[in-house]
Amino acid sequence: MNAPVTLLALLIEAMFGYPDWVARRIGHPASWMGRLIALLDRGLNREAEDPALRRRAGVFAVLILVFVVGVAALMVERSLLLLPLGIVAVAILASTLLAQKSLYAHVARVAFAxxxxxxxxxxxxxxxxxxxxxxxxxxxxxxxxxxxxLAENFSDGVVAPSFWMVLGGLPVAAVYKAINTADSMIGHRTARYRDFGWAAAKLDDLVNLPASRLAALTIVGASTFTPGASAANAWEAVGRDASQHASPNAGYPEAAMAGALGLSLGGPRRYDDLHVDGAWMGDGRRDAAASDIRAALALYACADAILVGIVALIAILIAIA
Known part of the structure; x- marks a missing residue:
């Protein structure tokens, strides 16, 4: 059931996204998870405690988050599957854990500006x-x-939830989303979260490891079919640069995208008062422009289509096995 549900979820999200009127009325699953994470942060993250205790509290917070989200998603999935066309209902709910359409729209807005x-x-x-x-x-x-x-969120927001959805259905994909949301909220190297957010950051690195490599491979594959992109350069950039990135995962899709488009991505950047002297992904131009964003979006669309094709193939193979 997992592969067909994932395929349906990908198709539904690609066509409809997450409607704004739904978000205004009931919020988004990630925002619901965010409220729980914020509650755990307020209740367990005590700045007066020593680092070891704060790290244990962070581990406990992640365990609570994973348990609550996993059990809730499992109960919802089982309840929906008892209904007529329950698999479609599960797929609609699962589609909210994906970000194909919204990611494209957000990046296209930058290009338009x-x-x-x-x-x-x-x-x-x-x-x-x-x-x-x-x-x-x-x-x-x-x-x-x-x-x-675009490259990093293709991995985190599309490939990773699809990967875990195929393996474990809605509950496992929801747990992945919860971990990823926790990392974005508390997985920072600031005084408040250096210890409390340690577990969230490390677990996010672990659960994103397979998807980041798969995302890079799909971008390399998409480069073969996208005019102006180079699969050879993408593959070379991944092998040369991906492991130099500060993140164990983000470098793979970024390097693939950079190599495919003949760009250099990454490098130094600033996060509030923190300066990060990041490595460069790719050895091409640094003077990117709106036209390069459009080229990246075309490559992304092709890579996403390849991902959908892979999931469809898995669903077919399971059905005939």
Whole structure:
């Protein structure tokens, strides 16, 4: 059942996304998980305690999060499957854990702002999809940030939930989403979260490891079918640069995207008051522009289609086995 549900979820999300009117009325599953994470943060993260105790509290918080989300998703999945066309209902719910359509829209908004000559609007648009400081970015910096976010979020927001959904259905995909949300909220190297967020950050690294490699492979494969992209350069960049990234996972899709498009991505960036001297992914141009964002979106769309094709093939093979 897992592969057909994943296939349906991918198709539903690609066509409809997560409607704004639904988000306004009931929020989003990630926001529900975020409320639980914030509650655990307020209740367990005591800054007066020593680092070892705060790290244990962070481990306990992640265990509670995983248990609550996993059990809730399992109960919902089993209840829905008792209904007529229950598999469709599960797929609709599972589609909320994916971000194909919204990711494309957010990145395209950055390209449109740059094409309109409105750098300030482009900075504002890209600030919604990256964690770094964007106020001082020039046009090339904004374009690179958008493309980097597209590559990384293809892995985190599309490939990873699909991967875990195929393996374990809605409950496992929901647990993945909870871990990923926890990492984005408390997995920072700040004074407040260096110890309490340690477990969330490490677990997120672990659960994203297979998907980041698969995302890079799909981008390399998509480069074969995308005009102007180079599969050979993408493969070379992954082998040369991906392991140099500060993240054990983000470098793989970023390097593949950079190599495919003849760009250099990554490099130094600023997060609030923290300067990160990041490695460069790819050895191409650094002066990216709106046209490069459009090329990245075309490559992303092709890579996403390959992912959908892989899931469809798995579903067919399981059905005839």
């Amino acid at each position: 740059l094409e309109s000559g409105d750098l300030q609007a482009a900075r504002e648009a890209v600030s919604h999809i990256v964690g770094r400081e964007t106020a001082q970015l020039d046009e090339a910096g904004v374009a690179r940030a958008a493309i980097e976010s």
